[in-house]
Amino acid sequence: MNAEIIAVGSELLLGQIANTNAQFLSEKLAELGINVYFHTVVGDNAGRLEQAVRVAQARAELIIFTGGLGPTKDDLTKETIARLLGRELVIDEEALRSIEAYFARTNRTMTENNKKQALVLQGSTILKNEHGMAPGMAITLNSITYMLLPGPPKEMQPMFLKYGRPFLMEQLGRHERIESRVLRFFGIGESQLETDIEDLIDQQSNPTIAPLAGDGEVALRLTAKHHSEIEAKKLLDKAEQAILERVGRYFYGYNDETLFKKTVKMLKEKKKTIAAAESLTGGLFLTELTAIPGASQVVRGGVVCYANEVKEKVLHVPASVLTTDGAVSERCAQLLAENVRTLCHADIGISFTGVAGPDPLEGKPVGTVYIGISTPENETEVYALALPGQRDAIRIRTAKYGCSIILKKLAAAYEG
Amino acid sequence: MNAEIIAVGSELLLGQIANTNAQFLSEKLAELGINVYFHTVVGDNAGRLEQAVRVAQARAELIIFTGGLGPTKDDLTKETIARLLGRELVIDEEALRSIEAYFARTNRTMTENNKKQALVLQGSTILKNEHGMAPGMAITLNSITYMLLPGPPKEMQPMFLKYGRPFLMEQLGRHERIESRVLRFFGIGESQLETDIEDLIDQQSNPTIAPLAGDGEVALRLTAKHHSEIEAKKLLDKAEQAILERVGRYFYGYNDETLFKKTVKMLKEKKKTIAAAESLTGGLFLTELTAIPGASQVVRGGVVCYANEVKEKVLHVPASVLTTDGAVSERCAQLLAENVRTLCHADIGISFTGVAGPDPLEGKPVGTVYIGISTPENETEVYALALPGQRDAIRIRTAKYGCSIILKKLAAAYEG
Known part of the structure; x- marks a missing residue:
């Protein structure tokens, strides 16, 4: 499956922020074995967004959009795609209730334009937004899967991991779980660590072993795939054990430990x-x-x-x-x-x-x-x-x- | 002038790095009044790069490329563009001498493939690389300007500021200097500062005044344009004085001062x-x-x-x-x-x-x-x-x- 990531937002084209969403998604798609061949950034402009979508349709089977799902008139990702695909936008009742609840919880009055955020492409799978208001969505039409995600990374990332990724795995006919674990080391250089476990890195395909480095520390990210979560964890345990037999004396912790x-x-x-x-x-x-x-x-x-x-x-x-x-x-x-x-x-x-x-x-x-x-x-x-x-x-x-x-x-x- | 930035590099599509080059260039192009309408990221693949260039040719008058100028066989930006434009690649003697000098200075042996870095598009303007080996270049053909810059930000940024930007200003028929200055404040909130000088921000077009924020501090970036460097600085001085008359008691320093x-x-x-x-x-x-x-x-x-x-x-x-x-x-x-x-x-x-x-x-x-x-x-x-x-x-x-x-x-x- 070949993918393109389209980020929508004039703030990206003005250089106010970097497109870290594309980086995040690219890394996650690579783990799934999905090839990302293009990133595109386009502003909050319906004509140019339409143009970008047409270009992507000719070269990708999966198009992931980030941004443009908010309440303002500048947010036009859904509207543009609905028009291009000839689909209606309909109110998703659950999303609407959750938006109303969000306003109630934060003691603010909900203005009319916020309802726009509950509009979704008819027939799409809704990706719940547990960290904001605008829901995401995904739909496959004419052999192309379109996934729409919000722009703010703190909404987009958890939505993708919890709802977007499982949707894609379903599409890929995979019923695997992806489990990953980071092993952290101190007191050993990156090249030394890689040399010490070179054969493990080379032989290993499940889990994969990827070195990360920074600030005098080295870490290894192990990523295992298996339809059973328990088995995926066992695969991680086994690889971890093999690694720690070699370089265990430098190991100090897991994941976000410091x-x-x-x-x-x-x-x-x-x-x-x-x-x-x-x-x-x-x-x-x-x-x-x-x-x-x-x-x-x-x-x-x-x-x-x-x-x-x-x-x-x-x-x-x-x-x-x-x-x-x-x-x-x-x-x-x-x-x-x-x-x-x-x-x-x-x-x-x-x-x-x-x-x-x-x-x-x-x-x-x-x-x-x-x-x-x-x-x-x-x-x-x-x-x-x-x-x-x-x-x-x-x-x-x-x-x-x-x-x-x-x-x-x-x-x-x-x-x- | 409408621009597109094409970043070439598989590391971007794998999510190993974010496209900060596009952010940097977008900000600088906005200062010049050049509209950036698209960013594209493409991997180290001649066919897909060619495809991306064709798409950009149909919608941009300025195409800036970053990356793919290095010595390896994966570096194919120059080769692909030369083929598309029907231009020869020729050795630039000055670039070659500077590459040879670079190896001599760092006491390393220059391998044959490094010569590839001295190849440039025939008839192009060379943009000197003072922080690395591969020179950049720019050429205008059939009303489209192509600018090729190296991928590493520490080479790309100074090259663009010193050689790339003046080239573009020449193209735009502008013989202005761009001078900018950051004023740093502490003890005043961003919204308070903006309120206090709102009329100055609104009335001011040369220099422009843009607020920046972070970590309890606020800063203002003033950017002035004038054909004389002295006059540009005078414009900055005048705006600075007007600002400091209002909020001078919170001011503590310039530019990268902390x-x-x-x-x-x-x-x-x-x-x-x-x-x-x-x-x-x-x-x-x-x-x-x-x-x-x-x-x-x-x-x-x-x-x-x-x-x-x-x-x-x-x-x-x-x-x-x-x-x-x-x-x-x-x-x-x-x-x-x-x-x-x-x-x-x-x-x-x-x-x-x-x-x-x-x-x-x-x-x-x-x-x-x-x-x-x-x-x-x-x-x-x-x-x-x-x-x-x-x-x-x-x-x-x-x-x-x-x-x-x-x-x-x-x-x-x-x-x-």
Whole structure:
């Protein structure tokens, strides 16, 4: 099945927004094995939209429209397609009730033009809008399937996943479920990960294994198809197991998990509190942890010891250490971790000191980083890293390394 | 002049990237008064690209292509257009030399297929690529102008601005310069700003005034056209003056300035150091300041006093204040600002305490924020805010308010 995606909206042609809907749909259609051969963007203009539809009819078996389903007179996707297909637009009673309910719920008066949103192509399958008012719809005529989706991504995406995709799978004669799972890794590069599991990626067709990368992390998206949801999940489990046998020591979580969320979760689970002394990260580690609701149960706080005087006066790193070893040193990291822990009465103290750049510091190159971790039970450990990249990348990677060190500590030291 | 933008690249049809090139070009073409009526995306396939070009030829006077100029056999934009237009591809000697120089500079061996990148449409105007290897080109045949640009945005954007846009202006018979300037505001809402200068926006056609918004900030983009660069800048100056007469007290900077950059810059200028006590912001304020290279000259550091015990033990807020006034109080903000300043030996102490949510705290609603600012010269001031939005928005707005308070302080207290 060959598809074309037509986005309707003058805001796209004025460059006010990018066509992220086409990107989203293309990715999802690719998973279904549907070839997307063209994207078209056209403005809120009936004549040009009609022209775009005629061009698409000559080259696609599936045409997905996004946008132009709203209440204003500029919204004319349904009207144009109805005219082209010689179909009536009729009020869908369920959609109308849901629009009325939407206004009632938000305490607003429903104006007459909002009724227009309940109009649908006669004989089409309605795709419910659970995040807005305008319903979507799909209809097949003369061997071409037309699917109309709303423009706002927060309405379009859930509608497509819940109602649009199953409709297409039905059309394709597939009664499969698509289940996907993202495995997240830290501490291993993308190319290393791909090399380690190259044969798995190549041999595997169900589930497919696709690497994703960003910000010092790597992830793998596994996508399985099976008519039974349980079997699809079993396929994912099996592939996951094979992958983790190879690179499990770098694995930290699933789907939208982050290292920071995982760290807060594990600290809560182990009932441990944390404090941080941040030099090169300037507060980034604590900022990320405290961005998570409920972090206050485990995050005590800490000291941003950017200036050496703050390291000395607030965190009691002796001046002699700062002058002989330097601020960027194993010894300094050790003392910072120990002293911030006791100062803030935390169970775990962690410290970050290093060179974020752009210039070297104390004769140490950009990317030199020391992370100290202190607990009352064990001797303080210091990890020395040489990180690639520039200032921002070094800072965020340092903070993430901090999480991975804490996670290891929590798994090991407080086991059982 | 009516235009169509054709992006060539299978990665777009697979949903791996969004078509941000079309967005960028659409915005720039709109500034020139060129109507963009269609965007098309097509894969790396000669037949379908040819089809897309034929469709565009029937409806556009300007067709801009992005992508498909690289060295691989999948890159076939030039070849396809040459065939369609009946034009030869010829080696451009300057482009070839620049490609050879590029390889020499990066110490890599130039493979034979890279020569392909120096091929251009015979008789076309070459658009130099100063950020990559493949040159762009433009040619007008049978009343249609074809412009070919590379796919990577970091090559395409500067090429278009420096060479592509002047070519189009020449075509349009315009010998104008386009100058634009962004004015940045904080502390005023988008709708308030628009209301305050509505008549200016409406009356103004040169420069045009377009509002931009995001993250609690508002900006205005002024775009002026004039054949003389000096006159274009004068037009911008005049409009800017009219705007700032109305809303100048919210203005903080130009173009890619941020409140954090401006704060570091002004602290350096006034030779003042700063320390922060961060409760609800959890380190975000210091993280943003220290993200700026050279921040170490003025940022001493501070304390992330997330737990009340840290406020008490490290920053000496009496337990009585925490129990009677509460951590979220004017009195607490005052003491935090004063004590972090003295603890870190800074010229300015700033504090952030409040309720980021999701739940209320001490009976105070989400969005309640106190910011304290302490200097040795003046009595400590505390600003009470009630911020809208959720956790992340409240935290970043609080940090930005901190900047605006410091900027006001620096302008007032250390004047002259």
